[in-house]
Amino acid sequence: MQDKKIIVWFRADLRLKDNPALHHAVSQGAIIPVFIFDEQGAGDFSIGDGSKWWLHHSLAALSDSLDGKLQLYRGTTAVVLEKLIKQFDVSSVYWNRCYEPWVTERDAQISKKLLEQGIDVQTFNGSLLWEPQEILKSDGTPYKVFTAFFKRCTGISGDLRIVISKPTKIKFVPVKHATSVEDLQLLHHNPVAGRFDNYWTPGELQAHKILQKFIEYHLKNYKIGRDFPAQESVSLLSPYLHFGEISPVQIWDKIKDIGHEYASRDNVEHFLKELAWREFAYHVLYHQPTMPRKNLQHKFDHFPWRYDKDDLQAWQLGMTGYPVVDAAMRELFNTGYMHNRMRMVVASFLIKNLMINWHQGEDWFWQLLVDADLASNSFNWQWVAGSGYDAAPYFRVFNPTAQGKKFDKNGEYTRRWLPELAKLPDKYLFEPWLAPENVLREASIVLGSTYPKPMVDIAKSRTRTLGAFNKLK
């Protein structure tokens, strides 16, 4: 009997190990592995420069691991698939599910059309621990509070699927197709290309190396260490997770029973909880598809945001005059990544000191982050803004100076990204405007010239925003 021909449609699952769609396809016939670059329908959230950069390298890595058999296309997904199906007499299309509203909508249409044509369509869960449609409160409504969500999910954690190993042998349908990763032009006119090259190695292989390194050296101090941006105490797995170079099931499985020789229980559980926050973001996005643009708490709809292009740009480029904020924004600009605590600090500054709409920050992050993820990004911006369901209270405002003194005590992180302040003593590093003339001169700093003066008064701007908030009630 002739082999069944199955298209494995790669999306946010750019890996061979623990890939349900690939695994099932390989066990049932010969495959055509396909990736289609198609951003039609993404609206305001078509792929950003940072993600494009990562995707390029990630696809190159996947293509290598598939012996160059990955078929790459640029175009309308439905059209590409149908053409392939006709050309190669394909019987089945398998893929792992995605959860962005525009993607689920498109995929539902594609699935319907293919089924009507008698094509066998099978979709799988490859990207989440707990899929949103399966987790509901006893009253049938989605969760709005993390703790309850977490309790429910971990209560049924025995239901997590077993990690699937890499297919031992893959049979490919012979396909002649010349499009290479370069032809997708993901690095074409991409301003971050080159800039990010020094910091990352995308790909499945590296994802596992990084996880291993994290477990060996950093997990033991995760709970406390994760607050200090100069330390390497965080996993750095977020971009790998976003593109599916590693799955949350693989990570969860590897971490959950870690022995005491590597890390204590509270460190392990704290890390697992962070994975669960990602799940919660997907849960809320799935059930509330307007999350990327609409306040989850509607009373925020009447908030009198300022729109000031220059202020926004000063924030974007790390020229606010607050060293901790600027260091973090430069880290983002140069690497496509920002440490978690710093994300909270810069978001708080934009929203609560500059009083600029969280959408502006969301967009800038979306453009640059290599781990830009619709669910996590919009969820967390709403978290900081206070407009989310289970969000930080609105009045929680970070003070960049205090955050620096607390979490970057010896200025290692701040100096790393702000070389122009490198020679400033610790005492004034987080508030250079207080430094005496001679200290500034010693450090070769001219405020307003080599480094900006603070663009707002922290106390006054905080009061202004809190006042505006109080009027909403």
Next chain:
DNA sequence: TGAAATGTTGGGGCG
């Protein structure tokens, strides 16, 4: 996964 404002306590200086 805050920070500022306000309240309380207790030790030491001093008349």
Next chain:
DNA sequence: ACGCCCCAACATTTC
């Protein structure tokens, strides 16, 4: 010895 004040240190409340 005692009361009073000051203020640091910590706790609580408020935004």
